[in-house]
Amino acid sequence: MRSRLPVIGISLAVALLTLIPYGLVYASAGEYRFTGFLFNPYDAASYLAKMRQGYEGQILYSLAFTEAPGPGALFFTYYILLGHLARLLHFPLIVIWHIARILGGAFFLTAAWEFFGRIGLSTRGRRIAWIILLLGSGFGFLAVPLGAFTADLWVAEYIPFLGLLTSAHFPLASGLILLLAVRIALLASRPTALSLAAAFVLGTALAAIQPFGFLPLGMALAAWMAWMRVARGRFPEGALQHLAAAGFGFLPWAVYDFWVTRNLPKFAMWFTQNQTPTPPVWDVALSMGLPGVIVCVSFIRWIFIRAPMREKLTAVRSESLLAALWLAINLALLYAPIPLQRRLMLGMWIPLAALAAPKLESLLFGPALRPRHAVYTAISLGATNLVFLAAVGFNALGRNPLLFLSPDAAAAVDWLNANARGSVVLASPEYSAWLPGMAGARVVYGHGMETPDAGRALADVETFFASVDEELRARILSDRQVDLVLCSTDQAGCPSPEGGPLVEVFSSGNISIFAVR
Numbered sequence: 001m002r003s004r005l006p007v008i009g010i011s012l013a014v015a016l017l018t019l020i021p022y023g024l025v026y027a028s029a030g031e032y033r034f035t036g037f038l039f040n041p042y043d044a045a046s047y048l049a050k051m052r053q054g055y056e057g058q059i060l061y062s063l064a065f066t067e068a069p070g071p072g073a074l075f076f077t078y079y080i081l082l083g084h085l086a087r088l089l090h091f092p093l094i095v096i097w098h099i100a101r102i103l104g105g106a107f108f109l110t111a112a113w114e115f116f117g118r119i120g121l122s123t124r125g126r127r128i129a130w131i132i133l134l135l136g137s138g139f140g141f142l143a144v145p146l147g148a149f150t151a152d153l154w155v156a157e158y159i160p161f162l163g164l165l166t167s168a169h170f171p172l173a174s175g176l177i178l179l180l181a182v183r184i185a186l187l188a189s190r191p192t193a194l195s196l197a198a199a200f201v202l203g204t205a206l207a208a209i210q211p212f213g214f215l216p217l218g219m220a221l222a223a224w225m226a227w228m229r230v231a232r233g234r235f236p237e238g239a240l241q242h243l244a245a246a247g248f249g250f251l252p253w254a255v256y257d258f259w260v261t262r263n264l265p266k267f268a269m270w271f272t273q274n275q276t277p278t279p280p281v282w283d284v285a286l287s288m289g290l291p292g293v294i295v296c297v298s299f300i301r302w303i304f305i306r307a308p309m310r311e312k313l314t315a316v317r318s319e320s321l322l323a324a325l326w327l328a329i330n331l332a333l334l335y336a337p338i339p340l341q342r343r344l345m346l347g348m349w350i351p352l353a354a355l356a357a358p359k360l361e362s363l364l365f366g367p368a369l370r371p372r373h374a375v376y377t378a379i380s381l382g383a384t385n386l387v388f389l390a391a392v393g394f395n396a397l398g399r400n401p402l403l404f405l406s407p408d409a410a411a412a413v414d415w416l417n418a419n420a421r422g423s424v425v426l427a428s429p430e431y432s433a434w435l436p437g438m439a440g441a442r443v444v445y446g447h448g449m450e451t452p453d454a455g456r457a458l459a460d461v462e463t464f465f466a467s468v469d470e471e472l473r474a475r476i477l478s479d480r481q482v483d484l485v486l487c488s489t490d491q492a493g494c495p496s497p498e499g500g501p502l503v504e505v506f507s508s509g510n511i512s513i514f515a516v517r
Helices: 002-017 019-028 041-054 077-089 092-116 123-135 140-146 160-168 170-186 191-209 211-232 237-265 263-274 279-288 289-303 309-315 318-333 341-345 351-362 371-397 407-419 435-439 454-468 470-479
Strands: 424-426 484-488 500-507 511-516
Touching: 002 019, 002 092, 019 041, 019 092, 041 077, 041 092, 041 435, 077 092, 077 191, 092 123, 092 160, 092 170, 092 309, 123 160, 123 351, 123 371, 140 279, 140 371, 160 170, 160 371, 170 211, 170 237, 170 318, 170 341, 170 351, 191 211, 191 237, 211 237, 211 341, 211 371, 237 263, 263 484, 279 351, 289 351, 318 341, 318 351, 351 371, 407 435, 407 454, 407 484, 407 500, 454 470
Parallel strands: 424 484
Antiparallel strands: 484 511, 500 511
């Protein structure tokens, strides 16, 4: 443990550095209220909404972005627990989210260092792999001038740099995946009650946080064990027992999730909408960047080695083969016929970094350091992340309404939080996204996946503000059980404060809130 303390300290320091962009944006917000998020505002708002339910004492999650959520389920447990923690510590939700993000990031980076050491990388190769993991990305910067927006610019579960900067649960889940790989395959120790319990806990935790993260690694471990039996003549029984223990922790959650999304109508509607297809093959290939090129070239050269396949496989180190199997199976699963393909990109950058590091080490450090190669490598690895940071800066300078609340909108949210918790509010999507998390209100539409029958709900919101038919507008308010309407007075269709079926109960600048009579 003492030997790991420096790594833990460095990992924590690096995770803390991710606060810098948030601090800069917060300092530049002026009179606007910064939401506390830099990226993917609708999903960010959903994290806050889940935490809010835990903050209010709930254990089961009920769909937040609808006026009629139905019964709750044991979903999004991690964020529910963070909400409970915020209540116990009397901390704002966004502060707890950032603390969880930093600690999860430090945990991930520490686990990665352990994993890279266990697969046999040299000390220098281990550092290179860690840097690739921390700062690396794909060739997406080359596609930006052509108007393309590749996965390495937005899929936070895939690119660790994005995950560390913008997510609380992706780094944590990736760290759990790494510890599972170490515990199951890379620790040469006999199973004990304690080690099996550890595998069980890791499988359970991963299932609760990001269940799809278990599938690629689990299949890679099974293939690795089969290879050990065929190519090496010995079967790693200890690894199988640890994998089984992790599976016993994972399986009940998977079965429960399947049951909920088939038997609870609101969650079934949510699951039907929750489509996350993998980007096209060319997009994924471009997003693998320099590490992908290195691994691809190395594989082709290995294929053309003149030797029997069994002999070539036998010559491969078992630890290196685990990373290769993980990457190959992960790539194949990205296009499996399931609705959540993109979720399987979680952790895929890890084996990519592990396999590319030894080749990059030999390229950069021959007889001596090659500065020119180092410069080219740094540009190739980091340019796309710099493009991402530039986009964050433009959003901040432009006061993106999905990431900043105007002073009047912030005042309206505060009023709702103080006076209308649990009420159903009809508002435009950019306001509705934040109301469940910031004000404890329910909304007609707030999220394209997490609002059941989202298309119809959005159409009702748009119709309300676009229509001049007062009878139709009244019917929408009645059907959706609306208590309050929030809108900007310069927005088309915003009610008049002078009488009618709605009465103004709050006004600040150009933002008004109306109660339904």
